[in-house]
Amino acid sequence: MASAAVAYLPILLFLLVALGLSGAFVVLPMIVSRFTGAHAPDPQKLAEYECGFPAFEDSRSQFDVRFYLVAILFIVFDLEAAFLFPWAVSLAGTGLAGWGAMMIFLAELALGLAYAWKKGALSWE
Template identity: 75%
Template sequence: MASVAAGYLPILLFLAVAVALSSAFVVLPIVASKFTGSAKPTPEKLTEYECGFPAFEDSRAQFDVRFYLIAILFIIFDLEAAFLYPWAVSLGGIGFAGWAGMMIFLIELAIGYAYCWKKGALEWE
């Protein structure tokens, strides 16, 4: 029984270190901000610093659905590129089955792209 408990000791030690570090990464910036004064907003701290002028509208305004469609398409084709590179590197080892699987994947992506194009998701006004 003692040897079983001793087997879990490294896991428990790792878990304790992980909890301590994650707690420190959460608590220490909050404490540091209290001491440095960043928790006390002034008009200068609340001014626009990214674009230099006040926003035209409320920041909680709804976006057109095309923004989200373009973002989803970007993620899909970014993932495609992430899958194509390891596939190309290991193509010699995976043979025809790997090649056929990737062709099916690319055909599915092309069908999805054609569907978005047909529905006008890529048209910008």
Template identity: 75%
Template sequence: MVDLSHYLPILLFLGVAIALSSTFVFLPMAVSRLTGSHKPTPEKLSEYECGFPAFEDPRSQFDVRFYLIAILFIIFDLEAAFLYPWAVSVFTLGWTAWISMMVFIAELALGLVYAWKKGALDWE
């Protein structure tokens, strides 16, 4: 006969995980229904990230400054992603790693100065 009592902690953990995840999913939905915040209004349906209506003619002109800012954000976000592993291992890698990272940061700083001077960061 197989002793299944060793699996009881796993089943308890699974039950608690299912209960908590169900609570985190369904409780906000229920609160939204009870408070009336699920009713759409023109303000809730308006665009707020891209700056142009989502369901219009796709060939219409739109402002590209949003995309320039997004691309600059991605570039500097990737810089931070490269800095973390470098900072952890810089003392074991030596001067070569330090100099190469300083060149990398200088290139990014020059790119930021260039974008700043060209007005890519200005939002009217």
């Protein structure tokens, strides 16, 4: 029984070191910022830096659903590219069945794109 527990000692040691390092990477910058004064807010630190101008509305306002639709379409076609490369590399090994499966997959994606296009998800006003 004791020898089985000793076998897990390296895993426990690894987890303790990982927990210690991750805690240090989170806590140490916070402590250093308190001592250096980097935590003190001033108007220059709170200025907008992403787009260069103040936001038009409240930060809790709802976005138009088209933003989400475009994001979902991006993810879908990003995944398509992630599936196409390995398929193209292994096409010789998969043969006609692999080619047919990918054509069905691409047809489903084309139908999804046509549906999104018809619903106006890609048109901006």
